Amino acid sequence: MITETISCDGIPTPISRIGLGTWAIGGAMWGGADVVESIKTIQHAVDVGINLIDTAPVYGFGHSEETVGKALADGGRRDKTVLATKVALEWVDGQVRRNSSPKRIRQEIEDSLRRLRTDRIDIYQVHWPDTSVRIEETAEALLGLLHEGKVLALGVSNFSTQQMDAWRRVAPLHTTQPPYNIFEREIEPDILPYALKHKLIVLSYGAICRGLLSGKMSHGRKFEGDDLRLKDPKFQKPRFSQYLSAADLLAEHAQANYGKSLLAFAVRWILDRGETMTALWGARNAAQLDQVADAFGWKLSPEDYAAVDDILRKTIQDPVGPEFMAPPVG
Numbered sequence: 001m002i003t004e005t006i007s008c009d010g011i012p013t014p015i016s017r018i019g020l021g022t023w024a025i026g027g028a029m030w031g032g033a034d035v036v037e038s039i040k041t042i043q044h045a046v047d048v049g050i051n052l053i054d055t056a057p058v059y060g061f062g063h064s065e066e067t068v069g070k071a072l073a074d075g076g077r078r079d080k081t082v083l084a085t086k087v088a089l090e091w092v093d094g095q096v097r098r099n100s101s102p103k104r105i106r107q108e109i110e111d112s113l114r115r116l117r118t119d120r121i122d123i124y125q126v127h128w129p130d131t132s133v134r135i136e137e138t139a140e141a142l143l144g145l146l147h148e149g150k151v152l153a154l155g156v157s158n159f160s161t162q163q164m165d166a167w168r169r170v171a172p173l174h175t176t177q178p179p180y181n182i183f184e185r186e187i188e189p190d191i192l193p194y195a196l197k198h199k200l201i202v203l204s205y206g207a208i209c210r211g212l213l214s215g216k217m218s219h220g221r222k223f224e225g226d227d228l229r230l231k232d233p234k235f236q237k238p239r240f241s242q243y244l245s246a247a248d249l250l251a252e253h254a255q256a257n258y259g260k261s262l263l264a265f266a267v268r269w270i271l272d273r274g275e276t277m278t279a280l281w282g283a284r285n286a287a288q289l290d291q292v293a294d295a296f297g298w299k300l301s302p303e304d305y306a307a308v309d310d311i312l313r314k315t316i317q318d319p320v321g322p323e324f325m326a327p328p329v330g
């Protein structure tokens with residue numbers, strides 16, 4: 001069970017420090033998804049105490065939100081959940097574009113409420129900054145939704161510190177959702193300290209680096225159809241071998257020092273960065289959540305952080321970030 005939670009202004013339920021990520025459950029860019037399996041995964045997550053569920057309209061072009069809505073409608077699970085979705089990406093013929101205009105936001109909130117079968121979104125996040133619209137204008141539009149009670153807390157994703165400053169001049173900011181995991185640490189110089197200083201809840205995305213930190217990834221793993229890992233630069237030779245070597249050494253460290261798996265260690269590594277940290281864990285079936293409880297009840301030491309850095313230095317000659325996921329600007 002989940003034993004660590006965080007309180008968020010405006011949200012009555014404390015938030016579990018592990019959240020279920022439902023991008024893969026949308027199917028698109030992940031080689032498809034099985035709806036029955038996806039529903040079971042979401043329900044299992046809530047039943048083991050993961051109350052934070054993160055989705056987005058663009059995940060499977062509505063499919064992830066619809067699946068989350070179906071799963072939570074059953075068994076009174078909606079009221080046990082802190083439902084986080086996003087706004088401000090649109091798609092035409094499968095092509096995704098940023099659009100944070102107030103008009104688009106007004107349309108999207110209604111679509112999301114319908115798909116999610118709910119009367120409120122607990123955390124409403126701007127998915128990617130859209131430089132063609134003033135941030136203040138977008139923030140004001142979300143502030144309107146907050147005042148109307150359609151959303152309970154406001155968040156941003158993939159925003160810089162300057163963009164978060166601009167937002168906070170006109171509206172409260174409760175959460176921020178950047179990429180963050182042992183292998184993707186671009187936020188450490190600025191966004192992470194900013195978030196911790198301003199007590200923003202951090203929804204760290206890609207917590208297990210799309211499976212690289214699961215302890216199950218191997219050279220022989222095949223990806224099907226439109227799975228983004230066919231293009232993800234970390235999964236291409238020769239870099240893939242470097243990341244797998246790092247994962248092996250990290251797994252040895254976790255086992256030798258704590259008797260824990262790499263997956264539990266990778267999640268703990270995020271949580272111990274600060275009190276407001278949470279980790280979004282993408283799962284496609286209930287069994288992939290078996291190790292959730294292993295991430296709680298222990299803590300990493302400064303020596304562990306140094307050991308991780310040492311392992312990365314020794315193994316990854318050609319590091320690369322998560323930039324390949326960014327949708328086109330404009």
Ligand SMILES: NC(=O)c1ccc[n+]([C@@H]2O[C@H](COP(=O)([O-])OP(=O)(O)OC[C@H]3O[C@@H](n4cnc5c(N)ncnc54)[C@H](OP(=O)(O)O)[C@@H]3O)[C@@H](O)[C@H]2O)c1
Pocket residue numbers: 020021022023024054055127157158177204205206207208209210211212214216263280281282283284287288289290325
């Ligand atoms: N705001 C943004 O721009 C943004 C961007 C990306 C993600 N996100 C959010 O963050 C969430 C998490 O990120 P993510 O889903 O991209 O990646 P992730 O959580 O790092 O990795 C998810 C993948 O890891 C594998 N996995 C998970 N548990 C496993 C286990 N126990 N054993 C073996 N493999 C396991 C599964 O892949 P396989 O089963 O296919 O191997 C799963 O699809 C997303 O779902 C989404 O909610 C947000």
